[in-house]
Amino acid sequence: MNFALSMFYRVSTAVISPALIKDLGLTTGQLSDLAAVFFYAFAASQLPIGIALDRVGARITMSFLALAAVGGALLFAVGQTPTHLVLARILLGIGMSGNLMVVLALLAAWFPVNRFALLSGIVVSIGVLGDLLAATPLALLSLSIGWRSTFLVFGAINTAVVGALLLVMRDHPGGRAPASSKGHTLWSGLAYLAKTYSYWAISFSSFVRYGYFAALRGLWAGPFLIYGLGLDEIAASNVLLVMGIGYMIGMPVSGSLSDSVLRSRKPVVLWSMAALCVVTILIMRVASSTPLWYVLLVFFAMGFMAAPGQIMYAHIKELLPSSMIAQAITAVNLFTVLGAAIMTQLLGLMIGSEPCDLTGPGDFRALWYVGAIALAISCLLYAFVPESKALKIKTNSR
Numbered sequence: 001m002n003f004a005l006s007m008f009y010r011v012s013t014a015v016i017s018p019a020l021i022k023d024l025g026l027t028t029g030q031l032s033d034l035a036a037v038f039f040y041a042f043a044a045s046q047l048p049i050g051i052a053l054d055r056v057g058a059r060i061t062m063s064f065l066a067l068a069a070v071g072g073a074l075l076f077a078v079g080q081t082p083t084h085l086v087l088a089r090i091l092l093g094i095g096m097s098g099n100l101m102v103v104l105a106l107l108a109a110w111f112p113v114n115r116f117a118l119l120s121g122i123v124v125s126i127g128v129l130g131d132l133l134a135a136t137p138l139a140l141l142s143l144s145i146g147w148r149s150t151f152l153v154f155g156a157i158n159t160a161v162v163g164a165l166l167l168v169m170r171d172h173p174g175g176r177a178p179a180s181s182k183g184h185t186l187w188s189g190l191a192y193l194a195k196t197y198s199y200w201a202i203s204f205s206s207f208v209r210y211g212y213f214a215a216l217r218g219l220w221a222g223p224f225l226i227y228g229l230g231l232d233e234i235a236a237s238n239v240l241l242v243m244g245i246g247y248m249i250g251m252p253v254s255g256s257l258s259d260s261v262l263r264s265r266k267p268v269v270l271w272s273m274a275a276l277c278v279v280t281i282l283i284m285r286v287a288s289s290t291p292l293w294y295v296l297l298v299f300f301a302m303g304f305m306a307a308p309g310q311i312m313y314a315h316i317k318e319l320l321p322s323s324m325i326a327q328a329i330t331a332v333n334l335f336t337v338l339g340a341a342i343m344t345q346l347l348g349l350m351i352g353s354e355p356c357d358l359t360g361p362g363d364f365r366a367l368w369y370v371g372a373i374a375l376a377i378s379c380l381l382y383a384f385v386p387e388s389k390a391l392k393i394k395t396n397s398r
Contacts, residue, residue: 004129005158006096008138009073010038010214014222015138015237016147020085020266023147030082034129035219037086039254039341041093041180042336049098050330058102059166060119066162069095073155079149097337100124101330104313108325120310121255125248146299187359188329190192193320199328201385203335205378206309211339212280212371213306217243218340220367221299221346225356229295240301250307258311265388267316268308270379276305277375284368287361309336318388329377 013020013035020026026034045065052061072091079085103123111119143149193199216224217240225236250272258268279301286295313329320328350366351358358364 004126004133005069005154005161006099007067007129008029008097008133008154009092010218012138014217014240015233016142017219017222017348018226018233019142019147024082024085026082028348028351029193031219032345034082034085036090036091036206036341036344038093038343039214039337039339041090042097043341045094045097046101046330046334046337047327049101050327052098053101053105053326053360058105061098062102062162063166064347065095065098066158066166067095068092069162070159071095072153073151073158077151081084085172088111101326101333104310105326108317108342115259118252118255118259119306120313121251121253124310125251139233161202184185184369189324190299190331192324193328193331196320198319198385199316199331200307201381202312203332203384205269205273206312206332206336207339208343208374208378209276209306209312209339210309210336211335211341211343212374213247214340215300215343215347216249216302216367216371219344220351220364223358224361224367225295228364229286231292235292239295242296243299244304246303246305247289247307250304251310254308254311258308258314265311265318266382266385269311270382272305272308273375273379273382276302277372279305280375285363286390315385315388318390319386343370343374 013031017026017031020031048067049061068091072088072095074095075091076088077087079088100123107115107119107123138150141153145153215327221240221243222236225231225239226233231239235398254268254272260267262268279298283300283302286298313332314327316332317325347367347370350370351364
């Protein structure tokens with residue numbers, strides 16, 4: 001549930017962007033900044049979180065992050081200027097920055113390797129409920145009680161969820177010591193990663209895959225649907241909802257495919273990114289006259305094909321020493337979240353117009369060109385990443 005809140009906060013600006021434009025007069029650039037700053041703060045926290053997970057454990061790390069998260073939600077609810085909202089998003093980014101990494105570290109400590117992709121997929125899939133809440137439910141709640149009161153409600157929920165989580169969380173099974181990080185300091189670990197091709201290829205691919213999806217789902221798909229295709233706010237939110245459902249379903253499906261069916265990491269990641277590239281090209285053909293069912297279908301497919309990102313975390317952790325698991329996955333997550341921030345702003349720069357000047361799907365064509373090219377490059381780089389042998393070893397040892 002805590003990860004669901006993270007997913008909610010990161011994409012919530014897409015649905016309430018018309019209200020922010022109306023109430024605070026935000027420009028395209030300010031909307032981009034508001035969406036992106038969450039991810040910059042999130043990314044900047046990754047390496048410290050990797051150290052904290054190794055040194056003090058998941059429970060203490062989560063406790064400190066929770067304070068920033070609740071403070072950010074409250075500040076966003078009462079903020080009166082764009083600067084207030086930016087500061088609130090920074091606090092939210094810091095507060096939410098450890099939610100997935102804490103879960104992945106706990107899964108690595110508590111479960112065998114041939115369950116990691118499936119279980120992490122299920123966790124992220126449940127977390128996508130927050131993404132879904134930030135679609136039609138957020139639109140309805142915002143129209144009913146206003147976006148400020150909505151964030152007060154979620155701040156209260158955030159407080160309750162973290163309190164419950166801290167009561168039951170344990171860093172590792174009783175009697176089982178965590179893997180020692182001795183021999184890998186922050187700088188020696190980073191130096192090791194810097195010399196590893198697989199780390200850079202997986203990090204770049206995660207940068208593009210999630211960054212592009214988050215930029216669309218978190219901001220630019222909303223204006224495309226509303227200003228480009230002429231959908232009203234509820235219809236556009238329904239499309240975003242379907243996109244999130246595709247992402248939610250794709251997580252456990254791809255995890256099961258990787259863990260149990262193919263017993264492999266690389267093919268699942270590579271073919272899903274290639275399919276996402278194809279879907280992105282198909283969206284270029286969407287016009288104002290395109291039937292709504294087709295729009296729903298291609299956005300569902302985009303969410304589904306963007307989903308297998310948790311397999312990248314499984315892949316990198318199986319290619320590196322076990323003592324570097326926390327540092328490796330947080331280092332990859334650094335680029336994953338930077339992708340969301342940079343891609344959000346890059347797409348805004350490529351569009352280059354104010355929201356009121358965007359009147360047709362052709363005004364958004366840069367969204368799809370950038371995505372298709374970046375995904376094609378990612379596929380090429382990932383093709384040279386070696387396959388993980390961990391699942392093969394696990395299978396042969398039975």
